[in-house]
Amino acid sequence: MAVDDAHVAQIDDVVARLRARGMTVDQVMRSVGMVSGSIDDPSALDGVAGVQVHGAVRHQLPDPGSDVQ
Amino acid sequence: MIDAEPAPEVHFTPDGPTVATPPETTGRYIVVFAHDADAPGVLATAGVREVASIRDLGGELDAVARTDTMFDRLGMAIVSDPGGLATANAADVGVLAVVPELIHHVRDGAYARGYADGTQDLATRLASAAPASADGDAAPGARAFRDGDAATWGIQATRADASSYSGAGIKVAVLDTGFDSTHPDFAGRAVTTASFIAGETSEDGHGHGTHCIGTSCGPLAPESGPRYGVAHGAEIFAGKVLSNAGSGGDSAILAGIDWAITQGCAIISMSLGADVPNVHEPYTLAGRRALDQGSLIVAAAGNNAQRTDLNFGFVGTPANSPHIAAVAALNQQLDVAFFSARTLPDARGGQVDLAGPGYQVYSSWPMPQRYRSISGTSMATPHVAGLAALWAEATGLRAGALWSILTQESHRLLAPSLDVGSGLLVAP
Numbered sequence: 001m002a003v004d005d006a007h008v009a010q011i012d013d014v015v016a017r018l019r020a021r022g023m024t025v026d027q028v029m030r031s032v033g034m035v036s037g038s039i040d041d042p043s044a045l046d047g048v049a050g051v052q053v054h055g056a057v058r059h060q061l062p063d064p065g066s067d068v069q
Numbered sequence: 070m071i072d073a074e075p076a077p078e079v080h081f082t083p084d085g086p087t088v089a090t091p092p093e094t095t096g097r098y099i100v101v102f103a104h105d106a107d108a109p110g111v112l113a114t115a116g117v118r119e120v121a122s123i124r125d126l127g128g129e130l131d132a133v134a135r136t137d138t139m140f141d142r143l144g145m146a147i148v149s150d151p152g153g154l155a156t157a158n159a160a161d162v163g164v165l166a167v168v169p170e171l172i173h174h175v176r177d178g179a180y181a182r183g184y185a186d187g188t189q190d191l192a193t194r195l196a197s198a199a200p201a202s203a204d205g206d207a208a209p210g211a212r213a214f215r216d217g218d219a220a221t222w223g224i225q226a227t228r229a230d231a232s233s234y235s236g237a238g239i240k241v242a243v244l245d246t247g248f249d250s251t252h253p254d255f256a257g258r259a260v261t262t263a264s265f266i267a268g269e270t271s272e273d274g275h276g277h278g279t280h281c282i283g284t285s286c287g288p289l290a291p292e293s294g295p296r297y298g299v300a301h302g303a304e305i306f307a308g309k310v311l312s313n314a315g316s317g318g319d320s321a322i323l324a325g326i327d328w329a330i331t332q333g334c335a336i337i338s339m340s341l342g343a344d345v346p347n348v349h350e351p352y353t354l355a356g357r358r359a360l361d362q363g364s365l366i367v368a369a370a371g372n373n374a375q376r377t378d379l380n381f382g383f384v385g386t387p388a389n390s391p392h393i394a395a396v397a398a399l400n401q402q403l404d405v406a407f408f409s410a411r412t413l414p415d416a417r418g419g420q421v422d423l424a425g426p427g428y429q430v431y432s433s434w435p436m437p438q439r440y441r442s443i444s445g446t447s448m449a450t451p452h453v454a455g456l457a458a459l460w461a462e463a464t465g466l467r468a469g470a471l472w473s474i475l476t477q478e479s480h481r482l483l484a485p486s487l488d489v490g491s492g493l494l495v496a497p
Contacts, residue, residue: 002354027320029327031362032355036320054351057386059322059343061246061315061447064276068372068408069340069445 001035007050008033017048098151099168102144106163109139114162116152213401216431220296222401223284223426223452227299229459232496235302236458241286242329242337242364243451244322245278246315247271248307249435252279254288255305263328264309265321274313276434280443281340282307283433285451285458294440297432299455299496302462306334311341319351322387326355330364335461335471338454339368339393340447342385346413349386356392360468367453369446370395370421371410381411381488389419394472397489398427398449405488409446412487423479424489425452456494463497 001023003014008030015028015035021044025037039045042053062069102108112120120137139146151167159167214222220230248255248262248271262271273279286305287298308325311317322341329337337359343349359366366387374382388395398406406428412420427449434441453475460478461471479492 002351027324029323031327031330032323032358034323034327034351034355036323052350054319054349056319057343057345057349059311059317059319059341061275061277061311061341063315067444069277069280069443069447 001037001045002052002054003033003035004050004052005033010050011035014048014050018045018051021045021048097147097149098155099166100146100148100151100154100164101166101168102146103163103165104144106144108144108146108163111154111162111164112139112146112148115154117146117148117150117154120146120148212403214403214426215401216295216429218295221426221431223430223448224296224299226399226401226403226426226493227452227456227495229299229456229496230296232459234459234462234497235289236286236300236455236462237302239300239303239336239458239461240306240332240334241300241303241454241458242306242308242325242332242334243278243282243285243454244308244310244325244329244337244339245273245281245341246275246311246313247273247278247309248282248305249273249279249433251436252433252439253436254283254291254433254439258286258288258305260305260307261332262307262309263325265324265328266309266312266317269309269312271307271309273309273435275311275315276438276441277311277315277340277447278307278309279435280430280432280441281338281447281451283451284430284448285336285338285455287433295431297430297440299452300458303455303458306332317341319349323351323355326359326364326366330359330362334364335467336454336457337364337366338451339366339387340445340450342369342371342388344371344373344383345386346383346389346419347386348389348391348419352387352390352393356387356390360392360472363467365394365457365468365471366392367394367396367423367450367457369450370397372398372408372445372447374408374410376405376407376409382408383413384410384419384421389413394422394453394475395420395490396427396446396450396453397421397424398444398446399424399482399489399493400428401426403482403484403493405484406444406446406449408444409449409488412490420490421486421488422490423453423475423494424482424484424492425449425456425494427452453494456496459496 023039264271289301310321310325368388371385398409430448431442481492
């Protein structure tokens with residue numbers, strides 16, 4: 001969840017609203033203005049003011065023995 | 070650097086790249102003599118007779134193609150039959166190598182003008198590839214860097230070894246697979262660690278993180294071996310955002326960025342990514358907010374090119390975010406490394422911004438191995454991160470202003486800006 005500029009200062013209020021919609025909040029990242037967590041149905045978060053929902057991407061390095069890393 | 074014809078499949082072995090198809094040869098051989106060898110005597114003893122000196126061929130240099138010839142200034146001979154030199158004990162008589170003469174093609178794929186030119190081209194190349202001096206520094210006129218006793222090729226190429234700056238007073242975060250806290254090269258250094266991976270400590274169970282920290286912040290004078298680290302006076306923040314298996318999700322990475330900003334890190338180095346060509350919005354915001362708070366994020370452009378197959382790849386996420394500097398990898402000739410990703414057309418923010426040494430990079434590796442050489446834009450990125458720390462110390466600039474000075478001060482290269490951005494970043 002990316003919190004927009006207008007709501008970063010009230011990130012705790014945003015988190016409370018996300019929890020109220022059923023999201024399990026893992027991390028509140030104040031410096032970057034983001035919240036991570038999980039929810040079965042992301043559409044339940046539609047309409048929460050000041051947030052954008054983004055699916056998480058997985059990042060993978062080659063195995064340690066690889067010549068190109 | 071790319072042949073117009075399809076390249077054979079390249080296999081990468083510990084001894085270097087190889088191809089399954091044997092190289093084209095002329096059937097002749099090049100004999101390379103030691104500096105003090107009695108070349109005419111050695112050739113005569115081995116049964117190789119009637120070898121003309123290049124000086125005796127007069128103006129008829131194309132005669133090299135059909136005449137056994139001694140290149141006196143190069144200490145080499147080209148012969149049709151190496152006789153006894155092809156067998157054992159050549160080293161005892163001052164012969165360093167006996168190798169087949171290769172056929173070289175011009176780069177446009179059209180076949181060259183016969184191997185007479187090929188031979189002359191080879192002679193020219195051998196003459197211009199001046200040997201490195203004893204400490205490994207590139208000799209005047211030489212176009213390739215190589216690891217020396219005093220410093221790795223990357224430290225030399227970026228002129229970090231000539232800089233009076235160390236990154237003192239600058240905090241550098243490396244978000245990766247963690248850090249080997251037992252590594253002797255970092256004894257006594259200020260290192261702050263944090264793990265954002267559930268169930269794993271900040272100790273590096275992969276190696277990648279310790280290698281990147283070594284390149285960005287390794288010591289001025291390791292107990293043994295060459296200097297490999299750029300910002301030897303910087304304060305190190307090692308955030309583990311990738312697991313010991315080398316993987317991590319956005320949440321760990323964003324949490325690591327958040328932590329690094331909170332810690333006051335001027336530079337955040339991220340040798341990680343996913344092969345996703347479109348901009349991933351969380352990193353657009355994270356990059357901008359990092360800049361707003363004084364932190365510059367540099368990230369690996371990606372290794373998804375296979376330029377030997379004319380596949381140029383693309384800058385993946387998070388490096389393709391407009392507020393994150395994407396770093397490409399160069400080889401020892403300052404050419405684009407074969408794997409280094411290219412800027413996509415019309416990719417908003419998805420361009421290569423800078424380049425750094427990223428081929429056969431020697432750096433720290435978790436004990437007991439201690440050191441290892443590997444390649445990747447992952448290795449170029451911490452070079453740039455360390456250099457950015459030097460510039461931050463030298464100028465006092467941060468964030469966008471620091472990025473701007475890095476762009477201004479990088480050395481332009483002949484390679485396309487699509488591949489190397491503003492070029493090779495060098496030390497202040």
